[in-house]
Amino acid sequence: MAFAVLIIALLIGMPIAFAIVATLGYFMATGDFPYHLRIVATEMFKGVNSYPLLAIPLFILAGELMNESGITSRIIAFANVLVGRLKGGLALVNIWASVIFAGLSGSAVADTSALGRVFIPEMEKHGYSRAYAAALTAASSVIGPIIPPSIPVIIYALTVTGVSVPALFMAGVVPGILLAIFLSFYVMATVKIDRGTEAEVLSQGKPARAALLGGIIPLMMPIFVVGSILLGVVTPTEAAAFAVAFALVVGVVLYREIKLSALPRVFANAMRDSSVIMVIISAVAAANWLLTYNRVPNDLTTWVLSNVDSQFTFLIAIILLFLFVGLFLEGIAAMLVLVPILHPIAVSLGVDPTHFGIVVIFNLMIGLITPPLGLCLFVAEGIANVGMVKLTRAIIPFFFVEVLVLLIITFVPETVLALPRLLGY
Numbered sequence: 001m002a003f004a005v006l007i008i009a010l011l012i013g014m015p016i017a018f019a020i021v022a023t024l025g026y027f028m029a030t031g032d033f034p035y036h037l038r039i040v041a042t043e044m045f046k047g048v049n050s051y052p053l054l055a056i057p058l059f060i061l062a063g064e065l066m067n068e069s070g071i072t073s074r075i076i077a078f079a080n081v082l083v084g085r086l087k088g089g090l091a092l093v094n095i096w097a098s099v100i101f102a103g104l105s106g107s108a109v110a111d112t113s114a115l116g117r118v119f120i121p122e123m124e125k126h127g128y129s130r131a132y133a134a135a136l137t138a139a140s141s142v143i144g145p146i147i148p149p150s151i152p153v154i155i156y157a158l159t160v161t162g163v164s165v166p167a168l169f170m171a172g173v174v175p176g177i178l179l180a181i182f183l184s185f186y187v188m189a190t191v192k193i194d195r196g197t198e199a200e201v202l203s204q205g206k207p208a209r210a211a212l213l214g215g216i217i218p219l220m221m222p223i224f225v226v227g228s229i230l231l232g233v234v235t236p237t238e239a240a241a242f243a244v245a246f247a248l249v250v251g252v253v254l255y256r257e258i259k260l261s262a263l264p265r266v267f268a269n270a271m272r273d274s275s276v277i278m279v280i281i282s283a284v285a286a287a288n289w290l291l292t293y294n295r296v297p298n299d300l301t302t303w304v305l306s307n308v309d310s311q312f313t314f315l316i317a318i319i320l321l322f323l324f325v326g327l328f329l330e331g332i333a334a335m336l337v338l339v340p341i342l343h344p345i346a347v348s349l350g351v352d353p354t355h356f357g358i359v360v361i362f363n364l365m366i367g368l369i370t371p372p373l374g375l376c377l378f379v380a381e382g383i384a385n386v387g388m389v390k391l392t393r394a395i396i397p398f399f400f401v402e403v404l405v406l407l408i409i410t411f412v413p414e415t416v417l418a419l420p421r422l423l424g425y
Contacts, residue, residue, distance in 0.1 A: 056274060
């Protein structure tokens with residue numbers, strides 16, 4: 001009945017966090033527990049009563065400030081200088097602008113929203129179909145949560161497994177770049193538009209030198225943030241606070257594009273987005289307590305170890321499971337529910353915890369572009385207004401490109417682990 005309550009709550013459109021709380025409430029009210037619903041409230045509070053979790057709202061605020069500071073046009077101009085004159089130049093600028101933007105927001109949805117408003121109409125003007133432009137924007141936005149700094153990585157490391165944040169940050173660099181390269185090769189191999197100057201309009205007539213210099217300041221934020229964590233100077237939470245200060249100085253003092261009157265709106269947007277994530281974390285923390293109390297992780301671990309005898313079989317099962325779950329659950333919620341159960345099994349089978357973390361995050365981020373509940377798909381469709389059917393058809397090839405990269409990073413662990421090991425993690 002508890003499972004039925006969860007399914008019914010999701011089917012009627014209840015947010016995942018509240019659906020979990022409703023299920024827990026039903027289970028505790030009808031179960032044989034001495035304190036009933038008070039346990040749910042206590043465990044929910046304990047789930048977010050953590051100093052390291054302050055990094056999440058701070059990184060979200062930093063991303064909002066950087067978006068408001070007018071860096072999007074500078075990033076596009078910078079990427080245009082690098083790849084704009086190649087075949088399919090505008091599409092390539094779209095992809096590599098996402099790579100740069102990934103180091104600022106750490107959010108695929110923010111990437112889709114900020115870049116989509118520029119690229120979708122411009123790509124249509126230069127001969128691309130509107131559906132193709134929207135699909136490429138959504139597909140390339142998956143890079144956002146993989147390249148550091150990344151909000152899903154912080155949540156994974158701090159609330160799920162205790163894996164090193166710097167190690168996971170570094171482990172995401174190569175997979176993110178690899179995804180951009182594969183998407184670029186696919187675009188260059190299939191696009192029928194061959195205009196070497198199609199992206200020049202986006203540089204707003206700026207010379208190459210000016211465009212490159214304009215991209216330096218935005219690039220400094222991820223370098224300072226990730227570098228300070230790697231050097232052990234600051235914790236991830238302190239680095240997030242530094243990112244906020246950096247974004248404020250850039251937006252208010254250097255670029256002067258953030259008006260003081262706009263700050264309350266920016267802070268309110270950051271608080272709203274942070275509260276959604278925090279409510280999910282608290283609800284899932286209570287659910288994980290209940291699962292642990294009933295020894296579900298132990299029983300599942302025992303069953304898997306007695307029936308799965310190889311890493312290969314386990315990893316294939318993980319890929320299929322998370323791709324399926326990503327169709328229906330938001331990535332962070334799915335990660336918080338499933339990883340505490342699956343992580344010990346992966347370790348027992350000899351899978352490196354850092355490698356497993358990136359595989360899981362990459363897997364679930366693909367879910368952001370798959371119907372029926374892919375958030376990036378909805379954002380892109382909201383900008384393009386082409387209809388979900390057309391957009392889904394257009395994104396299918398990009399989906400298979402991303403699954404190919406997922407298979408590579410899953411079964412060639414060095415693509416994930418080489419950089420962290422080189423840096424001593």
